[in-house]
Amino acid sequence: MPPSFYSxxxxxHVAVDCIIFGFxxxxxxxxxxxxxxxxxxxxxxxxxxxxxxxxxxxxxxQRTLNQLTGLHDIYMKQVGAFGSxxxxxxxxxxxxAYFALVDIERVNADLNHENSAYxxxxxxxxxxxxxxxxxxxxxLKKLRTMIGHQPVGFSLLPPLFTLTQLQMLYEAILGEKIDxxxxxxxxxxxxxxxxxxxxxxxxxxxxxxxYRFNDVAYNLEPNFKL
Amino acid sequence: MPPSFYSxxxxxHVAVDCIIFGFxxxxxxxxxxxxxxxxxxxxxxxxxxxxxxxxxxxxxxQRTLNQLTGLHDIYMKQVGAFGSxxxxxxxxxxxxAYFALVDIERVNADLNHENSAYxxxxxxxxxxxxxxxxxxxxxLKKLRTMIGHQPVGFSLLPPLFTLTQLQMLYEAILGEKIDxxxxxxxxxxxxxxxxxxxxxxxxxxxxxxxYRFNDVAYNLEPNFKL
DNA sequence: TCAAAAGTGTTAAGTTTACACCCATGA
DNA sequence: TCATGGGTGTAAACTTAACACTTTTGA
Numbered sequence: 261m262p263p264s265f266y267s268x269x270x271x272x273h274v275a276v277d278c279i280i281f282g283f284x285x286x287x288x289x290x291x292x293x294x295x296x297x298x299x300x301x302x303x304x305x306x307x308x309x310x311x312x313x314x315x316x317x318x319x320x321x322q323r324t325l326n327q328l329t330g331l332h333d334i335y336m337k338q339v340g341a342f343g344s345x346x347x348x349x350x351x352x353x354x355x356x357a358y359f360a361l362v363d364i365e366r367v368n369a370d371l372n373h374e375n376s377a378y379x380x381x382x383x384x385x386x387x388x389x390x391x392x393x394x395x396x397x398x399x400l401k402k403l404r405t406m407i408g409h410q411p412v413g414f415s416l417l418p419p420l421f422t423l424t425q426l427q428m429l430y431e432a433i434l435g436e437k438i439d440x441x442x443x444x445x446x447x448x449x450x451x452x453x454x455x456x457x458x459x460x461x462x463x464x465x466x467x468x469x470x471y472r473f474n475d476v477a478y479n480l481e482p483n484f485k486l
Numbered sequence: 487m488p489p490s491f492y493s494x495x496x497x498x499h500v501a502v503d504c505i506i507f508g509f510x511x512x513x514x515x516x517x518x519x520x521x522x523x524x525x526x527x528x529x530x531x532x533x534x535x536x537x538x539x540x541x542x543x544x545x546x547x548q549r550t551l552n553q554l555t556g557l558h559d560i561y562m563k564q565v566g567a568f569g570s571x572x573x574x575x576x577x578x579x580x581x582x583a584y585f586a587l588v589d590i591e592r593v594n595a596d597l598n599h600e601n602s603a604y605x606x607x608x609x610x611x612x613x614x615x616x617x618x619x620x621x622x623x624x625x626l627k628k629l630r631t632m633i634g635h636q637p638v639g640f641s642l643l644p645p646l647f648t649l650t651q652l653q654m655l656y657e658a659i660l661g662e663k664i665d666x667x668x669x670x671x672x673x674x675x676x677x678x679x680x681x682x683x684x685x686x687x688x689x690x691x692x693x694x695x696x697y698r699f700n701d702v703a704y705n706l707e708p709n710f711k712l
Numbered sequence: 713t714c715a716a717a718a719g720t721g722t723t724a725a726g727t728t729t730a731c732a733c734c735c736a737t738g739a
Numbered sequence: 740t741c742a743t744g745g746g747t748g749t750a751a752a753c754t755t756a757a758c759a760c761t762t763t764t765g766a
Contacts, residue, residue, distance in 0.1 A: 265523050266577045269536035271497035274569070274580055297491050310495035317569030317580065341567040341582045343500070343543030351492045354500055354543065354580075356567045405631070424717075441720070442756070464717040466763040650745075667747070668729070690744040691737040 272354050276321045277308040277392065279339065279359035279399040280329065282367070283416040286425075287381045288432040289364070290396060291328065294376040295389060299350045305389035306396070307377065308355065321358040328375050330368030335415065336360045337406070339398045347391050359399035361415035382432070400433075407433055411452070414473040422460050422468040423447060452478035498580050502547045503534040503618065505565065505585035505625040506555065508593070509642040512651075513607045514658040515590070516622060517554065520602040521615060525576045531615035532622070533603065534581065547584040554601050556594030561641065562586045563632070565624045573617050585625035587641035608658070626659075633659055637678070640699040648686050648694040649673060673697075678704035 280291040295305045309324035311317055321336050339357035347353070364379065372378065380386065385396070406412050413429050414421075427443050447453050452474045459467040506517040521531045535550035537543055547562050565583040573579070590605065598604065606612065611622070632638050639655050640647075653669050673679050678700045685693040 264525075264576050266499055266536075266579065269499055270539040272500050272537070273492055273495055274498050274500065299490075310492075311498070311569070311580075313496040313578075314571055316571055317567060338566050340564050341543060343537070343582070345540055345542055350490050352539075353492065354537075356569070422718090439756075439758085440718090441758085444719080445721090464763090465765045466716085466718055468718060648745090665730075666745090667731085670746080671748090687737095691739080692735070692743080692745055693737080694745060 272352055274311045274317070275308050275353050275355040276311060276317060276324055277306040277342075277355050277357045277395055278321060278325050278328070278336075279306060279357060279396050280325065281359060281361050281399070281403065281416060282364040282379055283429050283432065284364050284379065286428040286432065287383070288416075288429075289379040289381055290385070291367075291372070291377050292380050292386070292388075293328070293378075296376065300389055303389045304380075304386045306357075306392045307375070317356055318358075321356070325358075325360050328371060328377055329362060330371050331360075331362060331366065334360045334362060335412075337402060339395060339402055342391050342395065344391070349390070357395040357398065359403065361403075361412060363416065363418055365418055403433060411450075411473065411478060417473075420456060420458060420460075420470040420472055422463070422470060424463070424468060426453075426471070498578055500537045500543070501534050501579050501581040502537060502543060502550055503532040503568075503581050503583045503621055504547060504551050504554070504562075505532060505583060505622050506551065507585060507587050507625070507629065507642060508590040508605055509655050509658065510590050510605065512654040512658065513609070514642075514655075515605040515607055516611070517593075517598070517603050518606045518612070518614075519554070519604075522602065526615055529615045530606075530612045530618075532583075532618045533601070543582055544584075547582070551584075551586050554597060554603055555588060556597050557586075557588060557592065560586045560588060561638075563628060565621060565628055568617050568621065570617070575616070583621040583624065585629065587629075587638060589642065589644055591644055629659060637676075637699065637704060643699075646682060646684060646686075646696040646698055648689070648696060650689070650694060652679075652697070 282289045282291065291307065292304050293307045295301055295303050307324055307328045309320060309327070311320040318336070322334070325334060325336065326332060336358045339359055341354060341356050343354040345352060382400070385393070403412070407430070413426070413433065416429060417425060423444055426447070427438055427440065431438055454472050454474050456470050456472055458470040460470050461467045508515045508517065517533065518530050519533050521527050521529050533550055533554045535546060535553070537546040544562070548560070551560060551562065552558060562584045565585055567580060567582050569580040571578060573581070608626070611619070629638070633656070639652070639659065642655060643651060649670055652673070653664055653666065657664055680698050680700050680703070682696045682698055684696040686696050687693045
């Protein structure tokens with residue numbers, strides 16, 4: 261390709277940063293890393309990575325998520341581009357933030373340790389590098405909106421879960437208490453949340469029915485309203 | 487600054503593309519440009535511009551909007567980053583899309599002409615360059631969501647407007663008919679949509695009351711629910 | 713036997729929808 | 740005088756919110 265019209269314009273480092281959400285013990289959590297290089301090595305940050313020369317930015321996000329968790333083909337949603345001139349004190353870097361919802365039990369804990377990454381509760385985040393706090397806030401806001409329209413929360417749960425777990429998940433994401441009876445009434449109407457005949461005995465003496473998300477049933481739903 | 491750790495990573499051209507929405511004669515419109523340079527000169531496209539070396543990306547969006555419309559300090563919302571490897575046939579360019587809502591009457595028509603830019607109806611868009619169609623779809627989706635939560639539509643109208651205009655605007659954005667009486671009932675409850683004592687005689691013989699959006703009253707609203 | 717979590721219905725209030733006719737005016 | 744767009748109310752259906760007690764069982 262001949263030197264193009266474009267070449268008179270500057271170029272920039274472009275990175276992705278991943279907000280990886282998990283859910284454990286009734287708490288919404290984010291996977292944070294002790295930054296492994298200078299500048300500001302050792303500070304709490306999101307896992308990030310530079311976009312490669314011939315790589316789609318969405319792929320860069322998947323690759324970065326995979327490096328830290330071992331997970332493949334996880335749904336990631338773009339939060340947006342962060343491009344203030346001085347956002348990164350190392351050099352100018354334009355960064356695209358993405359968030360992912362993962363089942364903590366499926367994350368490779370060895371990879372986490374190798375990368376000095378730890379699950380931190382959303383309600384008590386440490387001070388974070390650069391604009392990473394804003395990125396997390398942006399991601400949470402998107403997640404709240406999404407969960408009001410689509411059943412995305414199930415990615416944060418194991419395949420079988422109790423209604424109490426599900427309710428705690430919604431409470432953690434939305435940041436507010438929900439009435440137990442009203443919550444269960446709403447769930448009971450949804451054809452894609454199925455009761456199994458299995459019982460969870462870990463969290464109560466009585467035991468709680470385990471449910472499963474049936475995505476086939478979900479996709480059969482009409483996507484318009486009468 | 488010494489050559490940093492970052493410098494081993496590639497750099498990219500980064501651009502912004504602006505989806506500029508307007509509203510005229512009951513139609514939602516976008517300002518499109520005949521592309522003024524190669525490759526693919528002359529094709530319909532969004533107005534774009536490269537980010538400058540020491541410029542925030544949000545500023546690049548404002549600057550690009552201003553070049554084409556003469557408008558300053560318009561609220562712009564980021565749609566997202568578009569970064570597929572081959573999205574631009576000229577060279578690799580990562581582009582951040584932004585949308586703006588403007589009052590067509592306030593746009594500098596001379597600047598439009600100088601830049602070969604024209605208002606096109608959203609319902610009959612021509613074929614567009616690269617991924618610009620996706621950008622517009624993303625912007626429309628964001629706009630629909632926003633308008634369900636905040637009174638953003640007023641930026642598309644002149645300072646004084648009739649209820650019929652307002653209703654047509656909502657119908658154009660949402661893509662569906664709204665019942666006139668129900669619409670007016672909802673509007674009549676809102677303290678920040680004020681009836682003036684002026685009458686518009688342009689669109690009907692009888693004349694229609696002109697209303698105004700009072701943003702002071704809007705900002706007095708509590709931002710939580712009881 | 714008792715502490716801890718699971719499970720279960722009803723009613724009132726509020727919101728949304730559907731629907732049709734008269735009004736004022738300029739051409 | 741009539742064609743055009745402006746303006747108005749009510750009832751039924753549906754949705755949401757508030758609320759408290761009984762069940763099961765392991766320690």
